[in-house]
Amino acid sequence: MPEFPITERTRVRRIPKRAQYDKDTIYRILDEGLVCHVGFVEDHQPVVIPMNYARRDDALILHGATASRLLKYVQAGHPVCVTVTLLDGLVLARSVYHHSMNYRSVVVFGRGRLIEAEQEKLAALEVLTEHILQGRWRDARKPNRQELEATTVVSIAIEGASAKVRTGPPVDDEDDYQLAVWAGVLPIQQQALMPVSDPRLRKDIRVPPSISDYRRTR
Amino acid sequence: MPEFPITERTRVRRIPKRAQYDKDTIYRILDEGLVCHVGFVEDHQPVVIPMNYARRDDALILHGATASRLLKYVQAGHPVCVTVTLLDGLVLARSVYHHSMNYRSVVVFGRGRLIEAEQEKLAALEVLTEHILQGRWRDARKPNRQELEATTVVSIAIEGASAKVRTGPPVDDEDDYQLAVWAGVLPIQQQALMPVSDPRLRKDIRVPPSISDYRRTR
Numbered sequence: 001m002p003e004f005p006i007t008e009r010t011r012v013r014r015i016p017k018r019a020q021y022d023k024d025t026i027y028r029i030l031d032e033g034l035v036c037h038v039g040f041v042e043d044h045q046p047v048v049i050p051m052n053y054a055r056r057d058d059a060l061i062l063h064g065a066t067a068s069r070l071l072k073y074v075q076a077g078h079p080v081c082v083t084v085t086l087l088d089g090l091v092l093a094r095s096v097y098h099h100s101m102n103y104r105s106v107v108v109f110g111r112g113r114l115i116e117a118e119q120e121k122l123a124a125l126e127v128l129t130e131h132i133l134q135g136r137w138r139d140a141r142k143p144n145r146q147e148l149e150a151t152t153v154v155s156i157a158i159e160g161a162s163a164k165v166r167t168g169p170p171v172d173d174e175d176d177y178q179l180a181v182w183a184g185v186l187p188i189q190q191q192a193l194m195p196v197s198d199p200r201l202r203k204d205i206r207v208p209p210s211i212s213d214y215r216r217t218r
Numbered sequence: 219m220p221e222f223p224i225t226e227r228t229r230v231r232r233i234p235k236r237a238q239y240d241k242d243t244i245y246r247i248l249d250e251g252l253v254c255h256v257g258f259v260e261d262h263q264p265v266v267i268p269m270n271y272a273r274r275d276d277a278l279i280l281h282g283a284t285a286s287r288l289l290k291y292v293q294a295g296h297p298v299c300v301t302v303t304l305l306d307g308l309v310l311a312r313s314v315y316h317h318s319m320n321y322r323s324v325v326v327f328g329r330g331r332l333i334e335a336e337q338e339k340l341a342a343l344e345v346l347t348e349h350i351l352q353g354r355w356r357d358a359r360k361p362n363r364q365e366l367e368a369t370t371v372v373s374i375a376i377e378g379a380s381a382k383v384r385t386g387p388p389v390d391d392e393d394d395y396q397l398a399v400w401a402g403v404l405p406i407q408q409q410a411l412m413p414v415s416d417p418r419l420r421k422d423i424r425v426p427p428s429i430s431d432y433r434r435t436r
Contacts, residue, residue, distance in 0.1 A: 014282065067231075081265050
Protein backbone atom coordinates (compact mmCIF):
# COMPACT_ATOMS: atom_id res chain seq x y z
CA MET A 1 0.00 0.00 0.00
CA PRO A 2 1.63 3.32 -1.04
CA GLU A 3 2.54 5.58 1.83
CA PHE A 4 3.47 9.21 2.19
CA PRO A 5 6.98 9.56 3.60
CA ILE A 6 7.14 10.52 7.27
CA THR A 7 8.94 13.85 7.39
CA GLU A 8 9.58 16.41 10.10
CA ARG A 9 6.58 18.28 8.71
CA THR A 10 4.10 15.41 8.53
CA ARG A 11 5.11 13.26 11.50
CA VAL A 12 2.25 13.03 14.01
CA ARG A 13 3.71 14.19 17.34
CA ARG A 14 0.93 13.57 19.84
CA ILE A 15 -0.10 9.92 20.36
CA PRO A 16 1.88 8.54 17.39
CA LYS A 17 0.10 5.16 17.59
CA ARG A 18 -2.94 6.92 16.10
CA ALA A 19 -0.95 8.04 13.05
CA GLN A 20 -1.45 6.54 9.61
CA TYR A 21 0.49 7.46 6.51
CA ASP A 22 -0.94 5.19 3.83
CA LYS A 23 -2.69 6.79 0.89
CA ASP A 24 -5.70 4.52 1.15
CA THR A 25 -6.61 5.72 4.66
CA ILE A 26 -5.76 9.34 3.89
CA TYR A 27 -7.73 9.45 0.64
CA ARG A 28 -10.80 7.76 2.12
CA ILE A 29 -10.99 10.49 4.77
CA LEU A 30 -10.46 13.24 2.19
CA ASP A 31 -13.13 11.71 -0.05
CA GLU A 32 -15.71 11.53 2.76
CA GLY A 33 -15.30 15.07 4.10
CA LEU A 34 -17.32 18.00 2.82
CA VAL A 35 -15.46 20.90 4.42
CA CYS A 36 -11.72 21.44 4.80
CA HIS A 37 -9.92 24.06 6.85
CA VAL A 38 -7.19 25.87 4.92
CA GLY A 39 -4.36 27.53 6.81
CA PHE A 40 -2.35 30.40 5.40
CA VAL A 41 -0.20 33.18 6.81
CA GLU A 42 -0.81 36.90 6.43
CA ASP A 43 1.66 39.31 8.07
CA HIS A 44 2.83 36.57 10.46
CA GLN A 45 -0.79 35.96 11.44
CA PRO A 46 -2.10 32.44 10.80
CA VAL A 47 -5.57 32.44 9.25
CA VAL A 48 -7.82 29.38 8.99
CA ILE A 49 -10.75 29.44 6.57
CA PRO A 50 -13.34 26.70 5.90
CA MET A 51 -13.69 25.75 2.23
CA ASN A 52 -15.25 23.16 0.01
CA TYR A 53 -12.77 20.93 -1.71
CA ALA A 54 -12.35 17.72 -3.62
CA ARG A 55 -9.47 15.34 -4.21
CA ARG A 56 -8.32 14.44 -7.70
CA ASP A 57 -5.51 11.90 -7.75
CA ASP A 58 -2.70 13.33 -5.60
CA ALA A 59 -4.07 16.87 -5.46
CA LEU A 60 -6.78 18.86 -3.72
CA ILE A 61 -8.95 21.24 -5.70
CA LEU A 62 -10.32 24.45 -4.23
CA HIS A 63 -12.44 27.07 -5.93
CA GLY A 64 -14.00 30.40 -5.22
CA ALA A 65 -14.45 33.92 -6.44
CA THR A 66 -11.58 35.37 -8.43
CA ALA A 67 -11.17 38.11 -5.80
CA SER A 68 -10.64 35.58 -2.98
CA ARG A 69 -7.67 36.51 -0.80
CA LEU A 70 -7.12 32.89 0.15
CA LEU A 71 -7.10 31.70 -3.45
CA LYS A 72 -4.69 34.48 -4.46
CA TYR A 73 -2.38 33.27 -1.71
CA VAL A 74 -2.68 29.65 -2.82
CA GLN A 75 -2.12 30.33 -6.51
CA ALA A 76 1.00 32.35 -5.66
CA GLY A 77 2.55 29.03 -4.62
CA HIS A 78 2.97 29.71 -0.89
CA PRO A 79 2.94 26.65 1.35
CA VAL A 80 -0.51 25.85 2.67
CA CYS A 81 -1.97 23.36 5.09
CA VAL A 82 -5.35 21.76 4.48
CA THR A 83 -6.99 19.80 7.28
CA VAL A 84 -10.11 17.61 7.13
CA THR A 85 -11.68 16.24 10.31
CA LEU A 86 -14.50 13.71 10.61
CA LEU A 87 -15.96 13.39 14.10
CA ASP A 88 -17.17 9.87 14.87
CA GLY A 89 -18.04 9.90 18.54
CA LEU A 90 -17.63 11.14 22.08
CA VAL A 91 -15.48 8.79 24.13
CA LEU A 92 -16.83 8.96 27.66
CA ALA A 93 -14.41 7.41 30.11
CA ARG A 94 -14.92 6.88 33.85
CA SER A 95 -12.29 9.53 34.56
CA VAL A 96 -12.33 13.05 33.13
CA TYR A 97 -8.68 12.57 32.19
CA HIS A 98 -9.37 9.72 29.76
CA HIS A 99 -12.23 11.42 27.94
CA SER A 100 -11.55 11.60 24.24
CA MET A 101 -13.14 11.70 20.80
CA ASN A 102 -13.29 9.13 18.06
CA TYR A 103 -12.30 10.89 14.87
CA ARG A 104 -10.48 10.59 11.58
CA SER A 105 -8.42 13.59 10.52
CA VAL A 106 -5.98 14.34 7.72
CA VAL A 107 -3.39 17.11 7.56
CA VAL A 108 -2.14 17.89 4.03
CA PHE A 109 0.85 20.06 3.14
CA GLY A 110 1.30 21.37 -0.37
CA ARG A 111 1.52 24.24 -2.76
CA GLY A 112 -1.09 25.40 -5.20
CA ARG A 113 -1.23 26.40 -8.82
CA LEU A 114 -3.93 28.17 -10.76
CA ILE A 115 -5.91 26.07 -13.20
CA GLU A 116 -6.18 28.30 -16.24
CA ALA A 117 -7.07 26.25 -19.31
CA GLU A 118 -10.84 26.19 -19.81
CA GLN A 119 -11.11 22.43 -20.29
CA GLU A 120 -9.03 21.69 -17.19
CA LYS A 121 -11.06 24.21 -15.23
CA LEU A 122 -14.32 22.57 -16.27
CA ALA A 123 -12.93 19.14 -15.40
CA ALA A 124 -11.89 20.39 -11.95
CA LEU A 125 -15.31 21.94 -11.33
CA GLU A 126 -16.87 18.62 -12.31
CA VAL A 127 -14.74 16.88 -9.66
CA LEU A 128 -15.78 19.47 -7.06
CA THR A 129 -19.47 19.11 -7.95
CA GLU A 130 -19.40 15.31 -7.99
CA HIS A 131 -17.58 15.29 -4.64
CA ILE A 132 -20.59 16.97 -3.05
CA LEU A 133 -23.23 14.91 -4.81
CA GLN A 134 -22.67 12.17 -7.34
CA GLY A 135 -24.56 12.80 -10.57
CA ARG A 136 -25.02 16.52 -9.96
CA TRP A 137 -22.71 17.59 -12.79
CA ARG A 138 -24.95 15.74 -15.25
CA ASP A 139 -28.18 17.11 -13.74
CA ALA A 140 -27.36 20.80 -13.23
CA ARG A 141 -26.70 23.53 -15.77
CA LYS A 142 -22.95 23.66 -16.43
CA PRO A 143 -20.96 26.85 -16.05
CA ASN A 144 -21.00 29.26 -18.97
CA ARG A 145 -17.99 31.30 -20.05
CA GLN A 146 -18.89 34.28 -17.86
CA GLU A 147 -19.27 32.08 -14.78
CA LEU A 148 -15.99 30.33 -15.56
CA GLU A 149 -14.22 33.68 -15.72
CA ALA A 150 -15.66 34.71 -12.35
CA THR A 151 -14.37 31.50 -10.75
CA THR A 152 -10.82 30.77 -9.64
CA VAL A 153 -9.88 27.12 -9.41
CA VAL A 154 -6.61 25.98 -7.85
CA SER A 155 -4.97 22.61 -7.55
CA ILE A 156 -2.80 21.86 -4.52
CA ALA A 157 -0.35 19.03 -5.13
CA ILE A 158 -0.17 16.91 -1.98
CA GLU A 159 3.52 17.02 -1.01
CA GLY A 160 3.01 15.35 2.34
CA ALA A 161 0.11 14.12 4.43
CA SER A 162 -0.74 12.21 7.55
CA ALA A 163 -3.92 10.82 9.04
CA LYS A 164 -4.79 10.45 12.69
CA VAL A 165 -7.51 8.03 13.69
CA ARG A 166 -9.04 7.04 17.01
CA THR A 167 -11.66 4.30 17.26
CA GLY A 168 -13.08 2.09 19.95
CA PRO A 169 -14.14 2.31 23.59
CA PRO A 170 -12.56 4.45 26.32
CA VAL A 171 -9.37 3.24 27.98
CA ASP A 172 -9.52 3.85 31.72
CA ASP A 173 -7.02 3.32 34.49
CA GLU A 174 -7.35 -0.23 35.78
CA ASP A 175 -8.53 0.95 39.21
CA ASP A 176 -11.35 3.01 37.68
CA TYR A 177 -13.21 0.15 35.96
CA GLN A 178 -15.07 -0.59 39.21
CA LEU A 179 -16.43 2.97 39.52
CA ALA A 180 -20.20 3.47 39.29
CA VAL A 181 -19.87 5.67 36.19
CA TRP A 182 -21.38 4.85 32.80
CA ALA A 183 -18.62 4.65 30.19
CA GLY A 184 -18.71 4.06 26.48
CA VAL A 185 -18.97 5.83 23.17
CA LEU A 186 -21.70 8.14 21.96
CA PRO A 187 -21.40 7.79 18.17
CA ILE A 188 -21.77 11.03 16.21
CA GLN A 189 -22.63 11.05 12.54
CA GLN A 190 -23.22 13.75 9.98
CA GLN A 191 -26.57 12.78 8.52
CA ALA A 192 -28.71 14.11 5.70
CA LEU A 193 -32.27 14.94 6.70
CA MET A 194 -35.33 15.22 4.39
CA PRO A 195 -34.58 17.37 1.32
CA VAL A 196 -36.32 20.76 1.30
CA SER A 197 -37.43 21.79 -2.18
CA ASP A 198 -36.80 25.36 -3.29
CA PRO A 199 -40.06 27.34 -2.82
CA ARG A 200 -39.77 28.32 -6.50
CA LEU A 201 -39.30 24.74 -7.72
CA ARG A 202 -41.39 23.80 -10.79
CA LYS A 203 -44.41 21.85 -9.56
CA ASP A 204 -43.72 18.89 -11.88
CA ILE A 205 -40.23 18.13 -10.52
CA ARG A 206 -39.70 15.38 -7.94
CA VAL A 207 -36.69 14.85 -5.68
CA PRO A 208 -34.28 12.59 -7.59
CA PRO A 209 -32.94 9.41 -5.89
CA SER A 210 -29.39 10.86 -5.84
CA ILE A 211 -30.72 13.33 -3.27
CA SER A 212 -33.40 11.34 -1.41
CA ASP A 213 -30.97 8.42 -0.95
CA TYR A 214 -27.96 10.62 -0.14
CA ARG A 215 -25.33 8.97 2.02
CA ARG A 216 -21.95 10.44 2.72
CA THR A 217 -20.01 7.42 3.90
CA ARG A 218 -18.56 5.67 0.86
CA MET B 219 -26.05 43.72 21.28
CA PRO B 220 -22.26 43.85 21.86
CA GLU B 221 -20.20 43.45 18.72
CA PHE B 222 -16.58 42.73 17.98
CA PRO B 223 -15.01 45.66 16.13
CA ILE B 224 -14.54 45.08 12.40
CA THR B 225 -10.81 45.30 11.81
CA GLU B 226 -8.56 44.60 8.84
CA ARG B 227 -7.94 41.20 10.42
CA THR B 228 -11.52 40.18 11.13
CA ARG B 229 -13.43 41.77 8.26
CA VAL B 230 -15.11 39.09 6.15
CA ARG B 231 -13.88 39.65 2.58
CA ARG B 232 -15.90 37.20 0.50
CA ILE B 233 -19.68 37.78 0.40
CA PRO B 234 -19.74 40.37 3.21
CA LYS B 235 -23.54 40.18 3.48
CA ARG B 236 -23.02 36.81 5.19
CA ALA B 237 -20.82 38.38 7.88
CA GLN B 238 -21.94 38.84 11.46
CA TYR B 239 -19.94 40.46 14.23
CA ASP B 240 -22.25 40.33 17.23
CA LYS B 241 -21.14 38.31 20.22
CA ASP B 242 -24.46 36.54 20.51
CA THR B 243 -24.18 34.92 17.05
CA ILE B 244 -20.47 34.23 17.43
CA TYR B 245 -20.78 32.65 20.87
CA ARG B 246 -23.77 30.49 19.92
CA ILE B 247 -21.70 28.95 17.13
CA LEU B 248 -18.68 28.47 19.39
CA ASP B 249 -20.90 26.87 22.06
CA GLU B 250 -22.47 24.40 19.61
CA GLY B 251 -19.27 23.15 17.94
CA LEU B 252 -17.29 20.20 19.24
CA VAL B 253 -14.11 20.54 17.19
CA CYS B 254 -12.13 23.66 16.31
CA HIS B 255 -9.26 24.02 13.84
CA VAL B 256 -6.29 25.87 15.28
CA GLY B 257 -3.85 27.57 12.92
CA PHE B 258 -0.25 28.29 13.83
CA VAL B 259 2.98 28.94 11.96
CA GLU B 260 6.13 26.85 12.11
CA ASP B 261 9.12 27.94 10.00
CA HIS B 262 6.81 29.96 7.71
CA GLN B 263 4.66 26.86 7.23
CA PRO B 264 1.02 27.22 8.31
CA VAL B 265 -0.21 24.20 10.28
CA VAL B 266 -3.87 23.49 11.05
CA ILE B 267 -4.72 21.01 13.81
CA PRO B 268 -8.18 19.88 15.01
CA MET B 269 -8.72 20.26 18.74
CA ASN B 270 -11.44 20.12 21.34
CA TYR B 271 -12.20 23.43 22.91
CA ALA B 272 -14.70 25.33 25.02
CA ARG B 273 -15.59 28.97 25.43
CA ARG B 274 -15.50 30.68 28.81
CA ASP B 275 -16.62 34.31 28.72
CA ASP B 276 -14.43 36.06 26.13
CA ALA B 277 -11.82 33.30 25.88
CA LEU B 278 -11.36 29.89 24.33
CA ILE B 279 -9.87 27.08 26.37
CA LEU B 280 -7.71 24.36 24.82
CA HIS B 281 -6.00 21.49 26.56
CA GLY B 282 -3.74 18.60 25.79
CA ALA B 283 -0.59 16.81 26.77
CA THR B 284 2.14 18.95 28.27
CA ALA B 285 4.47 17.96 25.40
CA SER B 286 2.07 19.29 22.74
CA ARG B 287 3.85 21.41 20.14
CA LEU B 288 0.69 23.35 19.43
CA LEU B 289 0.07 24.15 23.10
CA LYS B 290 3.68 25.23 23.57
CA TYR B 291 3.20 27.60 20.65
CA VAL B 292 -0.05 28.95 22.08
CA GLN B 293 1.26 29.46 25.60
CA ALA B 294 4.25 31.36 24.21
CA GLY B 295 1.76 34.07 23.25
CA HIS B 296 2.09 33.87 19.46
CA PRO B 297 -0.96 34.97 17.48
CA VAL B 298 -3.26 32.06 16.67
CA CYS B 299 -6.41 31.62 14.66
CA VAL B 300 -9.17 29.29 15.81
CA THR B 301 -11.97 28.42 13.40
CA VAL B 302 -15.20 26.54 14.10
CA THR B 303 -17.49 25.46 11.26
CA LEU B 304 -20.96 23.95 11.52
CA LEU B 305 -22.29 22.50 8.27
CA ASP B 306 -26.07 22.83 7.95
CA GLY B 307 -26.85 21.73 4.42
CA LEU B 308 -26.00 21.29 0.77
CA VAL B 309 -27.50 24.06 -1.34
CA LEU B 310 -28.34 22.50 -4.67
CA ALA B 311 -29.06 25.14 -7.28
CA ARG B 312 -30.20 24.60 -10.85
CA SER B 313 -26.82 25.80 -12.10
CA VAL B 314 -23.48 24.40 -10.95
CA TYR B 315 -22.29 27.97 -10.44
CA HIS B 316 -24.84 28.74 -7.73
CA HIS B 317 -24.27 25.59 -5.72
CA SER B 318 -23.36 26.41 -2.15
CA MET B 319 -23.49 25.21 1.44
CA ASN B 320 -25.53 26.39 4.37
CA TYR B 321 -23.15 26.80 7.25
CA ARG B 322 -22.24 28.81 10.33
CA SER B 323 -18.56 29.49 10.88
CA VAL B 324 -16.53 31.61 13.27
CA VAL B 325 -12.95 32.79 12.89
CA VAL B 326 -11.29 33.87 16.15
CA PHE B 327 -7.98 35.71 16.51
CA GLY B 328 -6.19 35.85 19.80
CA ARG B 329 -3.21 35.02 21.92
CA GLY B 330 -2.94 32.36 24.57
CA ARG B 331 -1.64 32.11 28.09
CA LEU B 332 -0.90 29.09 30.20
CA ILE B 333 -3.31 28.37 33.04
CA GLU B 334 -1.03 27.43 35.91
CA ALA B 335 -2.89 27.73 39.21
CA GLU B 336 -4.42 24.39 40.17
CA GLN B 337 -7.86 25.77 40.98
CA GLU B 338 -8.06 27.71 37.72
CA LYS B 339 -6.87 24.67 35.81
CA LEU B 340 -9.56 22.50 37.38
CA ALA B 341 -12.19 25.13 36.62
CA ALA B 342 -11.06 25.27 32.99
CA LEU B 343 -11.15 21.48 32.68
CA GLU B 344 -14.66 21.56 34.09
CA VAL B 345 -15.69 24.00 31.35
CA LEU B 346 -14.10 21.74 28.70
CA THR B 347 -15.84 18.65 30.07
CA GLU B 348 -19.23 20.33 30.40
CA HIS B 349 -18.90 21.71 26.87
CA ILE B 350 -18.83 18.16 25.53
CA LEU B 351 -21.56 16.78 27.76
CA GLN B 352 -23.50 18.65 30.41
CA GLY B 353 -23.29 16.93 33.79
CA ARG B 354 -20.20 14.91 32.95
CA TRP B 355 -17.94 16.77 35.39
CA ARG B 356 -20.24 15.71 38.24
CA ASP B 357 -20.51 12.10 37.04
CA ALA B 358 -16.90 11.24 36.14
CA ARG B 359 -13.84 10.90 38.35
CA LYS B 360 -12.10 14.28 38.55
CA PRO B 361 -8.44 14.69 37.64
CA ASN B 362 -5.92 13.86 40.35
CA ARG B 363 -2.70 15.80 40.88
CA GLN B 364 -0.65 13.55 38.59
CA GLU B 365 -3.20 13.90 35.76
CA LEU B 366 -3.32 17.65 36.28
CA GLU B 367 0.43 17.86 35.94
CA ALA B 368 0.36 15.86 32.71
CA THR B 369 -2.21 18.25 31.22
CA THR B 370 -1.54 21.67 29.74
CA VAL B 371 -4.47 24.05 29.67
CA VAL B 372 -4.35 27.36 27.82
CA SER B 373 -6.76 30.25 27.59
CA ILE B 374 -6.92 32.28 24.39
CA ALA B 375 -8.38 35.74 24.90
CA ILE B 376 -10.61 36.53 21.94
CA GLU B 377 -9.11 39.73 20.51
CA GLY B 378 -11.24 39.71 17.40
CA ALA B 379 -13.81 37.45 15.80
CA SER B 380 -16.26 37.25 12.97
CA ALA B 381 -19.02 34.85 11.99
CA LYS B 382 -20.16 33.93 8.53
CA VAL B 383 -23.60 32.42 8.06
CA ARG B 384 -25.54 31.20 5.03
CA THR B 385 -29.11 29.97 5.34
CA GLY B 386 -32.03 29.39 3.03
CA PRO B 387 -32.73 28.07 -0.46
CA PRO B 388 -30.49 28.37 -3.50
CA VAL B 389 -30.48 31.62 -5.45
CA ASP B 390 -30.46 30.93 -9.18
CA ASP B 391 -30.24 33.20 -12.19
CA GLU B 392 -33.75 34.30 -13.14
CA ASP B 393 -33.60 32.45 -16.49
CA ASP B 394 -32.70 29.16 -14.79
CA TYR B 395 -35.83 28.84 -12.62
CA GLN B 396 -37.68 27.21 -15.54
CA LEU B 397 -35.06 24.44 -15.97
CA ALA B 398 -36.14 20.85 -15.30
CA VAL B 399 -33.63 20.46 -12.46
CA TRP B 400 -34.56 19.72 -8.85
CA ALA B 401 -33.29 22.49 -6.61
CA GLY B 402 -33.38 22.96 -2.88
CA VAL B 403 -31.49 22.23 0.28
CA LEU B 404 -30.37 18.89 1.63
CA PRO B 405 -30.09 19.61 5.38
CA ILE B 406 -27.08 18.07 7.09
CA GLN B 407 -26.96 17.57 10.82
CA GLN B 408 -24.44 16.11 13.21
CA GLN B 409 -26.51 13.60 15.16
CA ALA B 410 -25.84 11.34 18.11
CA LEU B 411 -26.68 7.69 17.50
CA MET B 412 -27.39 5.01 20.14
CA PRO B 413 -24.77 5.02 22.91
CA VAL B 414 -22.41 2.02 22.88
CA SER B 415 -21.52 0.85 26.38
CA ASP B 416 -17.90 0.01 27.13
CA PRO B 417 -17.51 -3.81 26.92
CA ARG B 418 -16.05 -3.66 30.43
CA LEU B 419 -18.95 -1.64 31.87
CA ARG B 420 -20.26 -2.87 35.23
CA LYS B 421 -23.42 -4.87 34.53
CA ASP B 422 -25.51 -2.83 36.99
CA ILE B 423 -24.93 0.54 35.28
CA ARG B 424 -27.52 1.96 32.89
CA VAL B 425 -27.05 4.73 30.31
CA PRO B 426 -27.87 8.03 32.06
CA PRO B 427 -30.40 10.44 30.48
CA SER B 428 -27.63 13.02 29.87
CA ILE B 429 -26.27 10.57 27.30
CA SER B 430 -29.39 8.83 25.95
CA ASP B 431 -31.09 12.23 25.42
CA TYR B 432 -27.96 13.96 24.08
CA ARG B 433 -28.64 16.86 21.73
CA ARG B 434 -26.02 19.23 20.50
CA THR B 435 -28.11 22.17 19.37
CA ARG B 436 -28.76 24.45 22.30
